[in-house]
Amino acid sequence: MKKLLCLFFAVLIAAGLCACAKNDEPFDAEKAYARIISEVRFEDELRDMTDYAAFVFGDAAEGAEVRMLNADDKYEDAVIMFILKDASDAGRAEEAIRAYISERKTEASRYNPEEVTKLEKAVIYTNDIYVFCVISNDASTASKILGQ
């Protein structure tokens, strides 16, 4: 009986440690970024808008790298990734993203009302020095990839 009890605890420990190992796997931002681009459905081809991102988000967090892919013209689809120098800048990056979304919502409500919902569903996710924003009608896929 005691042997069985010991065995039961041993199995529980093994299972617990195994699960922990899975959850503690470090967040792979590059992999997530690549998966978002390839797996999330966007309404138009995304193009590199890194210069634009530098202008719009350049002063949000000092020393941060900001990547941005944006759909052409009348679609608001976008992928934004901040790579911060310091995780403590995450709040400022999130604030800048929210300001961007707010502006785009105003613009969309004037000229492309069908894009407003997409902006409202935008996924914003922060993990350590990485801040992601995905604007797409397929926000659920983005959320899954980001582990939300």
Add this chain to the structure above:
Amino acid sequence: MPGTPGKTCKRILALILAAMTLIAVSACGKKPSSEVVIDIDSPSKTQPAAAPTTAPTEAGETPAPETPAPTDEPSPGTPPAIISRSGSYVTYEGTNVMRVDDRAYEMCVYLEDVAKQYAEIIEAVAEALSGRARVFDMIIPMSYGIMMPDDVRPKISYYIDMKECIAKTYSYMPKVNTVSVFDTLMMHRNEFIYFRTDHHWTARGAYYAYVQLMYKLGKTPNRLSDYREVSFDGFLGTMYKDSGNDQALLPAEVVYAYYPVSEGVKMTIHASNGKVFEYPIVCDVTNYNASAKYDVFAGEDNPLTVFTNPAVTDGSSCIVIKESFGNAMMAFICDHYSTVYEIDYRYYKGSIVEFAKEHNVNDVIFLNNFMMISSKSNVGKLAMIAK
């Protein structure tokens, strides 16, 4: 009875195992501390502070005369007064729209750091084209700055002085020919120069600004009576929708449009999808949705639209860089150049400077509304093509 040493040892071992299990399970339940999920509906700091809300009021601002005498000179003097019926305003939750009587307004903010960036972009274009082309900039006031009744303005705690903000922005672009139209529009504020249900100005408002632009360009503007006018009724614009179709904003409005004075002006649209086609400068919007009647002007918003005027044979040309406010002015401007290139910076992908050099244009004219100059995302789009 105390147990045997073997039994005690087994008990201790089981206790240790149990404790380890608990620790392992407990540790697994924790989330990484750095993960933050943002509520996307949280108010942004770029929006105006929440305004006090008053009870909805009855419709009825003093109707503007529909056919005032055309004016083609700057009009110094005291602007006509506008006094509201209600003496108060109503805001609409979740929007930046407010209403006084039967007129809606888009509440405006001024972000000086963004406006300065806007000015620096225009200044850089002027420097890049120095000796090649003249550069002009017109910041178009919104109805919030012009049409807000005099008795309501002081009641809005966050109301900004739009004239002062425009002047400040102009001060950051000393090499640019700035075109001030605030006072001109104020002098005509008792006319139908802004829509009540839409954030745009009317063709009449655009006309008065065009007159000032022509003076600055050294050209003689046409008189409003020179144009053939057409009208379309049933317009309920963007702010009517923002208001949740507030019945206080009814009745629907009439959209007036004007054909160029010159005969034979052709407009060619270079659309986002790569198609190139001719299109009427004044589009028949009779059967358009009530919300889409502003599309009457210059084929809406496209990356590039080219106007060719066979009546002007001197080969002159200009570029107009604009968003939708500029559309209502295009029918007036195209009378004064052999070719006008209209660029919507939001959709155009090239370089304005290179375009100006390539086409050897005489003038580059920026027509941007007041809200745009405080919008970082839009100023950023302008920055991308102002190279």
